[in-house]
Amino acid sequence: MNSSYKIYDEIKNHIESFGYRVINGKEDYWDSTTKTICCNTKRKIERRIIYLLHELGHIYLFQKSNYDKKFSSLIEGKKNNRFTVSEIEQEILAWDEAEKLASRFGIPIDENFYKFKFENLKTYIL
């Protein structure tokens, strides 16, 4: 098996150990109700790895004891300015977690990582 696929499976298994399931599909999404992460198989494996790391970052944030207080507006779900700012804050923090997690799985952080991060964050602002 190609080493990238091996790394992908390692991250997937780690995510699944938190009670989430990772499925393959035509788009990237996260469903917190069903604890499902869908990974777009049209993307290159390198991008899918980065995407999974980012989602794992979300899981780590979610497990922190201050999550409910820090992101109360996201839990409330009212789409106001505070919600928008919290959403972006959470995304940036999940990317920070992903960057930290990368070394644990032996993934080098290169410009591809930052490019994908930028493209993803942009969707929350523009």
Ligand SMILES: [Zn+2]
């Ligand atoms: Zn995210």
